[in-house]
Amino acid sequence: MDTKWKKSRAAAGFLAFLLGISMLLEGALYFGTALTSSGSRRWISDSFQADWRDTTEFQGFISARLVQLITMGAGGDVFGDINGYDGGDWGLRDTKVRSLHNVMKEDLNILYRVEREGKELYSNSDTLTSSTTAAQLPDGYGFLLQFDGAKVRAWRDGVELDIYGDGYYRYQNIDEPYQWYVPGYKNFTIDEAGSKVRVTMAVIDEPHIFIRGDYGNSGAKEYNELYYLKQNLQIYRETILAHAACMGVGGALFLVYILLRKDKQRADRLLARGTGRIWFEAKLVLAFLLVFFCMPRTQYLGDVWQDLVYSDTPQSTASGSTSAATYDPETGEWASVEPVYEYDYSFEQAIGIGTAVTTLSENHGWLLREYLPQLADHAPGLLAVLWGLYLLIINDWRYNKKPWRHGVLGMLAARELSRPIQKQMSRLAGLTGLTFGALGLVAGYLFLVIVSNEGWPDPLWWYFLVLGPCMSALLLLVWALGRQKNIWTDLGALANHTARLRAGEMDRPLDLxxxxxxxxxxxxxxxxxxxxxxxxxxxxxxxxxxxxxxxxxxxxxxxxxxxxxxxxxxxxxxxxxxxxxxxxxxxxxxxxxxxxxxxxxxxxxxxxxxxxPVKLERLDLGRLLRQTLADMDQAIQNSGLALRPSIPDEGIPITADSDRLYRVFQNLLSNALAYSLPGSRVYLTLTVEGEQARAIVQNTSAAELKPGVDYTARFVRGDESRTDGGSGLGLSIADSFTQACGGVLEITTEADLFTATVIFPLAR
Known part of the structure; x- marks a missing residue:
């Protein structure tokens, strides 16, 4: 149950990390795109207005419609901004205006009446007049606008609006107006023809869809710009709220990930074990394909870059430019004609490194604003690239040390293989893989060149002709390399098994x-x-x-x-x-x-x-030696030998059984007292070397010491001729007790000098 709970926490931590980062990144892209565009910022502000008629989009639409109606009344030229009118050459100007009126009048979301010098010209309402007040509007129409030939007045729900402010028209930039774009300002005057026109407009409170069936001509048509404007504002608001909620959920999931980040590491390790089985070169190819196919198309960046460079290119760089002037026989004047530039521009030749650096440094903000919408539109692809690179590169390199050793490069290096036959086969396979890999890269490059050239045959045909055999050869190579790897792996297992037999490991058979x-x-x-x-x-x-x-x-x-x-x-x-x-x-x-x-x-x-039985505990080795010397003081005095102890005052901590270790040094000192040359000296020295404590007992033997004798063996005596009753077990017991406490006893002899060294690691 505990294992299942850990697995569940690991999965939950990884999913919280994956979804949290994805939601936060997607929301950041969306809002980053919106906030870097003036038009998007305006839409954000408009979509959260309590009344959609307070928005700049509404002001802009009504202003454009008013200008169009004034132009129609003044007899000017109109353009096809309204749905259903293509702006083509419809004959005479009057015909074009009336055709536009026939399109506009079907949209009853806006009622209008256009008069010139008191005569009605165009109208789609029987009740609307130039003297209509806000109180006289039809039911459902709460917005009234009137143009008297000089100025505009507007009412919303019976309240008159301040159209002109201080009387001057201003704007932050051309994409973000914050005033009504209508004539009547001190710096926005009207011509004489326009001053004779009177326009009255009434706007519905809740726009509807109006459809006209024009089946005798081109079928049904809709004239619902105002309806879609309001709907788009609502949709935009819902989209913003949805992305904000998405970022909120993403933030909550990210907090969950922070709480479970240690559990998430288990999932990372599990994924790393999976990706560790993939060849390093294959992971690089997969990462490249992810970036190439999932990120916004590179040709889009090329177009943006080219536009930017062209915008900074002086006209003198254009070649083949021509300019001319024509003579008008009716007026007797020469009329200039705009020069025609015939660009002979090589994009690759024109842009050098210096130009690129300069252009990027001066226009990086513009490029970012151009590319951010592309990233936002390709958010799923961007997330696929992000998590693909996370799994194949970041997480894989985090837990799989030196991943390049698993693949063609690893085969060439063969550092993890110990047997010569393995190294030879591995390097042979690596060279084969490197050759086929280079062939695949060349074939892939040729394929891309071929399919990008419009003058060549059908790319599908070239796919089967060029890429098909290359892919088949690649699959065959992978199969052959896999077989070779199994062979050298088995050879290595066989050699390792032989080495284990030599070392004495007899438990595990080799199963093939x-x-x-x-x-x-x-x-x-x-x-x-x-x-x-x-x-x-x-x-x-x-x-x-x-x-x-x-x-x-x-x-x-x-x-x-x-x-x-x-x-x-x-x-x-x-x-x-x-x-x-x-x-x-x-x-x-x-x-x-x-x-x-x-x-x-x-x-x-x-x-x-x-x-x-051994009871290991932390003890001071120097204190133990001093206690042993004190207990053996009488025996030392009776021996007639001179003992020279050298024990530091500071504590030297080790981990051992005090009783067993006491017996060890008691036996070593007793052995020295029993077998030393009469009148000689016995040395007891305690030192610290690195992370080890070393206690050394040295004495000069009375009998000749034979070389190559194991004095820690049972029943072995240094002087076989002596009959003092010794059992020959003292040093054997000291060695056994030292090993039981986790230390090492070393016995060395040099001529008649007998040295016993007890080594213990220092306690932490």
């Missing part, structure tokens, strides 16, 4: 399928391994029996030995005459020595079988 080429060799090795394993088990069983025998004998000797010691002590208390009393003293001494020997044998047996 029966149809494998190396199956027979692996089977022979498995049989050899099985035989060796049986031989080792027999030897181990024999050693175990020896140890158990010694342990049992030592244990069984304790009971009669205890009885002997007890009766010997009782005899020693009796008033015996010599030589009986002397015999009892000798018997007691030998019994005590036998008990010590049996105890030593018993402890060595427990250490050999791993049954020696």
């Amino acid at each position: 399928p029966p149809d494998h080429g190396l199956y027979q060799l692996a089977d022979d090795l498995n049989h050899i391994q099985q035989g060796l394993h049986q031989a080792v088990e027999e030897r181990t069983r024999s050693e175990r029996m020896k140890v158990e025998l010694v342990t049992n004998v030592s244990h069984d000797l304790k009971t009669p030995l205890t009885s002997i010691l007890s009766y010997t002590e009782l005899l020693a208390q009796e008033p015996l005459n010599p030589p009986a009393s002397e015999y009892v003293a000798i018997l007691e001494e030998k019994a005590h020595r036998l008990r010590a020997m049996v105890q030593d044998v018993f402890e060595v047996s427990k250490a050999a079988t791993g049954q020696l």
Whole structure:
């Protein structure tokens, strides 16, 4: 249950990270695009107006319609900004105006009446006159606008609007007007023809759709600009709120990711294990394809860049420019004609590095504003690129160290392979892969060149002719390299298995399928391994029996030995005459020595079988040595030897069993006192080297020391001729106890100099 919960948290953390970043990025692109465009900023402001008739879009639309109606009344030329009018040559100007009127009158969202010198010219309402007041508007029409030939007055819901302000027309830029674009300002006058026109307009409160069936001509038509304006404002507001909500949810998910970021790392590692199986070169190709196909088309950037460069290019760079003047026989004057420039412009030749840097530094803001909408329109592709690069590059390189080792480059390097046969096969496969990869790149480049040239045949034909065989060769290469990799992997496993056999590992056989080429060799090795394993088990069983025998004998000797010691002590208390009393003293001494020997044998047996109890704790090695010297002071004084201790005052912490380690140094010092040259010196030195504590006991042996002797082996004595009753187990016990506490005992000899070194790592 706990494992499932961890997996769920890991999945939740990764999904929160993925969705949170995606939503925040998509929202940031949308609002970044909107806020960098003056038109979008205006739409944001307009969409949140309480009354859609307070918007600059409404003002602009009504202003444009008024200008058009004044132009129609003044007899001027009109242009086809209204749906259904294409602006073509419809004959005489009057015909064009009436055709436009026939289009506009079907849209009853706007009622209008156009008069000139008191005569009605155009109207789509029977109730609307030049003297109509706001109170006389038809039901559902709350906005009234009147033009009296000089100025404009407007009412909304019976309240007159301030059209002109301080009387001067101003604007921030041409895309973002903030005033009514109508005549009547001090700096926005009207001509004589326009001054004779009177226009009255009434705008509906809630626009509707109006459709006219013109089936005898071109079918049904709609005239609903105002309706779609209001609908677009509402849709734009809903879109903004949706993106804001999306960013809010994304922010909440990002907070969830922050809380689960440690769990999310488990999901990252799992994904890295998956991507780690993909060749490094394949990941690079996939990343390139993602960027190439999912990001906005590169040709769009080229067009934007080219427009920018052309806009900065002086006209003198154009070639083939011609200018002319024509003579008008009716007026007797020469009329100039605009020069015609015939550009012979090579885009690649005209732009150098210096030009590119200069242009980017001076126009990077303009380029960003041009490219941001493209990114916002391609948000799914951008997110695909982002997460593709995250999985293939960022996360993969984060957890898969040196990912280039898995692929063609890794085959060429062959650093992770230890066997010469593996390295040879790996490098051969790498060279093959490199060759085919280069061939694939050349074929791909040729294919792109061919399909981009409009003069060449059908690109689909070239696809099958060029790219098809290359892809087939690539698939064949991948299959062959996979087979080769399996072979050298199995060879490496075989060699490693042989090395394990040599090191004594007998537990794991090498399993290969029966149809494998190396199956027979692996089977022979498995049989050899099985035989060796049986031989080792027999030897181990024999050693175990020896140890158990010694342990049992030592244990069984304790009971009669205890009885002997007890009766010997009782005899020693009796008033015996010599030589009986002397015999009892000798018997007691030998019994005590036998008990010590049996105890030593018993402890060595427990250490050999791993049954020696050890209580590890933090202790000061210097303090332990000083305590040992104090307890052995009498024995040191009686030995006639000079002890030279060198123990630092500061603490040297290690981790060991104090009782067992005390016995170690007791045995080492006792060995030195027993076998040193009479009158010589014994040195005890404690030092710290790096992260290790080293306690060294040195003495000069009274007997000649033979080279190559293992003094830590059982029952080994330095002087075989001595008959002092030593068991030959002192150094063996010291070595066993040191190892049980986690340290190392090293015995070295140089001529007659005997050195015992106890090494322990320092406790942290």
